[in-house]
Amino acid sequence: MQGEEKGAPRPWPMLAETELQDYEIFRARRIDARSPEDGSEHTFHVADAPDGVLILALTPDGRMVMVRQWRHPLQRITLELPAGIIEEGEEPAAAAARELREETGYEGDAARMLPAVVLNPSWQTTRLHTAVIANARPVGEKELDDAEDTRVCLLAPDQLRARVMSGDADSAPVVTALALWEWSGRPGLG
Numbered sequence: 001m002q003g004e005e006k007g008a009p010r011p012w013p014m015l016a017e018t019e020l021q022d023y024e025i026f027r028a029r030r031i032d033a034r035s036p037e038d039g040s041e042h043t044f045h046v047a048d049a050p051d052g053v054l055i056l057a058l059t060p061d062g063r064m065v066m067v068r069q070w071r072h073p074l075q076r077i078t079l080e081l082p083a084g085i086i087e088e089g090e091e092p093a094a095a096a097a098r099e100l101r102e103e104t105g106y107e108g109d110a111a112r113m114l115p116a117v118v119l120n121p122s123w124q125t126t127r128l129h130t131a132v133i134a135n136a137r138p139v140g141e142k143e144l145d146d147a148e149d150t151r152v153c154l155l156a157p158d159q160l161r162a163r164v165m166s167g168d169a170d171s172a173p174v175v176t177a178l179a180l181w182e183w184s185g186r187p188g189l190g
């Protein structure tokens with residue numbers, strides 16, 4: 001390809017790794033490493049958190065199951081895909097079905113997994129898995145955690161695209177999941 005550099009970056013030898021703090025939902029650590037280019041030493045900070053799953057659930061009529069919820073870091077209500085943490089030892093597809101049921105009261109077909117992405121490789125290790133669940137339908141009450149409060153809304157894909165473009169749905173994981181879904185040929189639609 002024109003303009004592409006030759007070769008790959010070389011690994012940086014790790015000199016030390018120090019655990020800094022455990023904050024329940026993530027753990028912070030420091031890595032000291034040596035540049036393979038000039039031998040200089042540098043410090044990097046890393047956040048380790050559990051992997052997550054985003055659920056692109058489609059109803060039989062092709063609408064997406066979305067949730068609105070209050071987000072404390074932003075101090076506002078967001079429009080998001082159902083999502084959650086993958087429990088230790090749990091498969092992403094199983095986590096997707098569980099989280100969809102808990103957050104929305106919906107169930108559907110077996111999850112089709114799209115490629116996973118790294119949330120932010122500059123300082124995080126978290127991987128996000130995107131699941132597509134077709135034929136999603138309400139089957140019961142939500143099973144929310146004590147501090148969760150979600151409201152389900154159903155949007156056609158074009159409505160959601162318009163919400164993303166207007167800034168109403170501005171979560172990077174949601175936008176990424178939608179892009180993966182589009183690039184995969186919109187699985188789960190009729």
